Amino acid sequence: MDAESTTGSRAADADLVTAVAAGDQDAFAALYDRYCRQAYSLARRVCVDPEYAEEAVQEAFLAFWREPGRFDPDRGGFAGWLLTLVHHRSVDVVRRQAVHRKRNLLGGDEITAQALPAEPGADEKAMSRVVGGLVRKALGQLSADQRQVIALAYLGGYTQTEVSSITGLPLGTVKSRTFAGMKHLRSLLSTLSGGRRHENWMEVQ
Missing domain, CATH: 1.10.1740.10 (RNA polymerase sigma factor, region 2, helix turn helix motif)
Structure with a gap:
């Protein structure tokens, strides 16, 4: 667009x-x-x-x-x-x-x-819920501007170009907010999860 x-x-x-x-x-x-x-x-x-x-x-x-x-x-x-x-x-x-x-x-x-009986894959689903909960909790601690672009990219599955079109923000602004927000998000997730790394949960296209 x-x-x-x-x-x-x-x-x-x-x-x-x-x-x-x-x-x-x-x-x-x-x-x-x-x-x-x-x-x-x-x-x-x-x-x-x-x-x-x-x-x-x-x-x-x-x-x-x-x-x-x-x-x-x-x-x-x-x-x-x-x-x-x-x-x-x-x-x-x-x-x-x-x-x-x-x-x-x-x-x-x-x-x-x-x-x-235990549901097949119950352990994996439980872990997925824990991971999702941590991500949502961490997202809630970001600024509104950072949370908007990351929620669209990470949870919505949109590319940065698509996020730019959806929000009306310049692509450069989307990229800078995403970079700053992801850096903050990784730090928050590391704290919330006891130091484990979660970069693979937050792939932004």
Whole structure:
């Protein structure tokens, strides 16, 4: 996507957001249709479970509908802002479900639970959840600007060029924020995990 088309897309989004703020449901539907796939793709990477991902996307769009004024066009494009919101909601959904599972386990039949056969790959899945939890916790400690570009690249799977198009930021800015954010993220992960290295978890294209 070239600079001219990116600027045009951002302007079109801004017009739709203004219409949404005035209560225009058609404008809201247009933005939903435009970004729901990207939003779901990002949410699925965070939540893994498709139902949780759908819940996170619905919560994000509902939050936007209720408070469209939270979007500040001076800080970047609507797509980047929305996907950052989707990321936050996805993390919230994962946390809620973890609490729910823990309560069910504590309130359930311990003998029955112990008698259930172990799910294939359970150890690997448990480790994956731990790793994902550490990454999400570390991401939450980054600055908002760094967190946005890294969440899109690491969790959303977008290239830096695509992140530039989505956020409306110059490619150089995306690269510098990614570099600084990844350096900080590695330091945070090293602290959170007792010094183990995690570069392979954070490959940015």
